[in-house]
Amino acid sequence: MMIGYQRSDGRKGIRNVIVVAYLVECAHHVARRIVDVSADMDVHLIGFPGCYPNEYSLRIMKNLCVHPNVGGVLIVSLGCEGFNREALHAAVAASGRPVETLVIQERGGTASTIAAGVKAVAAMKAAIANTSRVPIGLEDLVIATVCGGSDGTSGMTANPSVGKCFDRLVALGSTCIFEETGELIGCEQIMAERAVTPALGEAITACVAKASHYYTVMGYGSFAPGNADGGLTTQEEKSMGAYAKSGDSPISGIIKPGDFPPSNGLYLLDVVPDGEPRFGFPNINDNAEIAELIACGAHITLFTTGRGSVVGSAISPVIKICANPDTYKRMPDDMDVDAGRILNGEATLDEVGGEILDKIIAVASGGRSVSESLGHQEFILTYKSFEPVGPACLPMRARQA
């Protein structure tokens, strides 16, 4: 049975981590030292590098700090940056979690802030040790998926296996999120046909068109040189492989970074900013996508890779599913699931989909994923801007209202 942590907003966590959050690059070193000195696998570093305020990044940081996997928050501010530290502190306090803000300029500088931070983390650890534990079921879980370091095998093995797993999760009442509309260019018509309403189908087509425009202006598609080394020739070929992660379930809605899915079922996360491109690439690397999925409430991220990504994440565990049998042989210690066996006829898509589901249950029960055990806690957050989703994007919310 899975046992989780009950949170005041009704959600349940599968981890009870303490987050140390820096609010500008100038506070990064102090925050990192607090995490390093604390030397605890469940003390995680997150942060925002910019000095200018940004509504999106404040919202993402708030959502991350009150994520069900988080038990307490230490905020580290330099003092003069634009980030609204009071609003972040208030959001965490309102959730009932222990929270403390250290302002380096008011605390006597680097060494004394690190010392105060290490003490604060230790006190928080003690305070959250008795967080009430409750049984959790698959219907309580939000499971996300991304692909990274894709190659020609991704779309044949790991991605459709995740699709099979997603179909089972949706049938069992979980909430599933797939994303990166820039990697769905070319799939928009078939994807729109899976929408639960025609208006949602139109919204899906429009959001892929937005991605296509955005990437065209940027001058690069969502396509890395390693993708071509691995046999992928075009953006639309990569897209078709990536799309297979979504499985066959109906698509219940579109959300944007920081939105919580309003029901169980399958959701598409639209990660591409609205309006004309302003702050650069939609997501500058895989962890930028993972951070947004976690800000939407994801407890676990299923990460498929062909070339061999090693990353994990702060806050929510990453389960690594390796698509390519040669890559698995080269770096087995970084992979949770070997989907490349499908190519050799040693396993079916359904069998590997079942293995992924078993791994989700093991990790949700407290078992460490491989990247978690290795200490991978990558995190990145940059500037973006979004408009709220339109009413056509969330038909399930309209039905419940």
Added chain:
Amino acid sequence: MTSAESSPLILLNDKDNVLACRRRIHVGETLLIDGMSVAARSTIDVGHKLARVDLGPGDVVLKYGVPIGSITQPTRIGEHVHTHNMKSDYIAITTRQSTGKESQP
């Protein structure tokens, strides 16, 4: 059949005009494509694809039963299909040597 478990090639959808490699294929290796014996013209890595039929410039490449781009150079059956003879119909891809400027539409 190209999708038999013993074959190094897999046909992902009956409509496809390319086949995917389940393992590395070596130059000169005899491939059975729809009952026809063809010698591999180059070494082709796992996950890459090769032509199921003779293809010419402008032909749409079908994989997973859907268009994934079009052919730019004459390509014979069994030949590697990749960036040297195929392009995107959406956004051009880039390499480590690219500046990004060449991918502007």
